[in-house]
Amino acid sequence: MTGTPAPFTADDYTARMRRAARAAGDAGLDGVLIAPGPDLVWLTGYRPPETERLTLLVLRPGEDPALVVPALEAPDAAKAAPMLALRDWTDGTDPYQAAADLLGRAGRSGGAGRFGVSDNTWAMHLLGLQNRLSDTAYVSLTEALPMLRAVKDAAELERLAAAGAAADAAYEEILKVRFAGRRETEVAVDLAGLLRRFGHSQVDFTIVASGPNGANPHHEAGDRVIERGDMVVLDFGGLKHGYGSDTSRTVHVGEPDAEERRVHDIVRAAQEEGFRAVRPGAACQDVDRAARAVITEAGYGAYFIHRTGHGIGVTTHEPPYMVEGEERPLVPGMCFSVEPGIYLPGRFGVRVEDIVTVTEDGGRRLNTTARDMAIVE
Missing domain, CATH: 3.90.230.10 (Creatinase/methionine aminopeptidase superfamily)
Incomplete structure (x- = not known):
């Protein structure tokens, strides 16, 4: 290959997210939660700063993807990943409640459900979600969907x-x-x-x-x-x-x-x-x-x-x-x-x-x- 390859498109990322949500359903999960890191870049093309502020992509089978994002970063997120519905939150409010609103619908076995979580999710963010949704279960994405990025196009x-x-x-x-x-x-x-x-x-x-x-x-x-x-x-x-x-x-x-x-x-x-x-x-x-x-x-x-x-x-x-x-x-x-x-x-x-x-x-x-x-x- 010579020169710079054409960038991946919004359609490319949308197809990846749909595939990930479908794979989650096939694995018995109610969805996947993706924090900033390589999974988020691969799925959306968005590379936010990795800070203490919660950013979380929520993918659920049969539903549109949504991104919980700090309000001050929402413009950059909208530009980088226009295919995403944004749920922004402001400093001084509870970011985990914003995420819980997306996760709290009944899961397959009642309660909030069971979700795959990207491996580099900060412990403080996962614990924050658990505090809001005590009946929610989580599993490492590498354990639940180890082949998510394995087969290259x-x-x-x-x-x-x-x-x-x-x-x-x-x-x-x-x-x-x-x-x-x-x-x-x-x-x-x-x-x-x-x-x-x-x-x-x-x-x-x-x-x-x-x-x-x-x-x-x-x-x-x-x-x-x-x-x-x-x-x-x-x-x-x-x-x-x-x-x-x-x-x-x-x-x-x-x-x-x-x-x-x-x-x-x-x-x-x-x-x-x-x-x-x-x-x-x-x-x-x-x-x-x-x-x-x-x-x-x-x-x-x-x-x-x-x-x-x-x-x-x-x-x-x-x-x-x-x-x-x-x-x-x-x-x-x-x-x-x-x-x-x-x-x-x-x-x-x-x-x-x-x-x-x-x-x-x-x-x-x-x-x-x-x-x-x-x-x-």
């Missing part, structure tokens, strides 16, 4: 592909910089700058984990000076056109020894097997099992200490998850990482990660840079 896939291509371009450029003698933080700054150069509006993380730090999967770049002979795990991503990138490659400063090559080859083979397991109808856990089997058979099973993958979209971590016990089937349009790793405490780590989307007959990588170990200076 063509426009979303286009954005994810563009984000992946930008991350790939950043990786190709970072291979040209000097690693030896520089701090991890310096290389991380280079990576962040490259992501922005190639179109990212937001950089979420730039992991640069050298030598023994590579054995920590979520190491944050620090003041360690990278040395010749170090293995270095690079894991970086953010948002471009509102959709995420996330890729990992492991490089070596100078020539690696035989064990380092072997471990990298095992992880690369595991990543390939995980990718080959991607196909419609396969269970999410099948991807994890395929990658993990390679590492276990090579004798490093105890050193693969995390799931094989996570979903990605308007956030870099969301359902579905490629992990043992997740039996949900893969369907075309799902997007997630395949990122096995081996982490040897006190020595080094290796991770190789691509974002993959499920197609009608298998899977397609959204990251296409070489997965061989790159040698850097």
